[in-house]
Amino acid sequence: MTKSIRIGNSELAVAPLSLGANVFGWTADRDASFDVLDAFVAGGGNFVDTADGYSAWVPGNSGGESETIIGEWLTARGARDGITIATKVSTHPQFAGLSAVNVRAAADASLARLQAEHIDLYYAHFDDAETPLEETVAVFSELVDAGKIRAVGVSNYSAERVAEWFRIAREGGYHLPVALQPHYNLLERDFETNGLQAVAAAENLSVFPYFGLAKGFLAGKYRDEAAAGAADASPRAGQALDYLDDRGRRVLAALDTIAEAHGVEVATVSLAWLRLQPTIGAPIASARTTAQLPALLASVTLDLSEDEVAALTAAGA
8 A cells, every 4th residue: 555644633644545344243244344354454454444333223233243343353363553443423322422421431332342442533423413512522532631532533514513623622622633524425525515625624634535435336336226136236235326327327437437547446446536635534445345355455556647537526526
């Protein structure tokens, strides 16, 4: 991989691709998840993104399955010092919301599942309208002071609320966020116009967008309903078909042309475009099998020309 990028103003430095662990304990069982993590690290990866709520939506799961698998892998491989772990709070069924009491308890539960002494990057996963933002900002800073987390991140917040978080933090002398996690890819472009890109630039936030491959659509996997209904299709395939319109086909055509020119897969081009956008630290992409990883890892070193970036940007506009 290329040299590391620094996360905002923190001391954290990571390779510019984050492995999304939302599939661990869902479409990837423990053994498959271990294989993916092993291959990701062997390919130069060192940044893993999860959340305490993954994957409570799966029948039989209760939340925390992804963190548990990661913790077991970290311990089994003795890999904790070489891996940067990002996790999130507010969606675990037992730890919903962002009250101070809840955040403290959720952080301790995540640390136990991860078998770790600290969380590298801890996100407020979703804004909590029921809890004063001042309370949330203060408890996240408290966790930094306690050594339980190293840095603060914000996910799925509006630009106005991110700016408010910074105002409160500065006035209270609290630790400032260093990372932002929005929904952003070639087909989901609100990030560019809703103020989040601007506040990320103004506050030197490293941006780690999720659904970088639009639930598999930008990997070129789902070009018709038959592909989405195939036996090996992801459970998200039906959602990916929402992108199968004139705009989606236009983006796939542009991706196909550039992928062919470089001799790489469509997913590689999609993630490379995302990596090259302003304020982006690293795209987040998940893999439920090791076979899916090479295309993701290749995106880190793929150099797209200005014309290629512009063509993709225009196709997805």
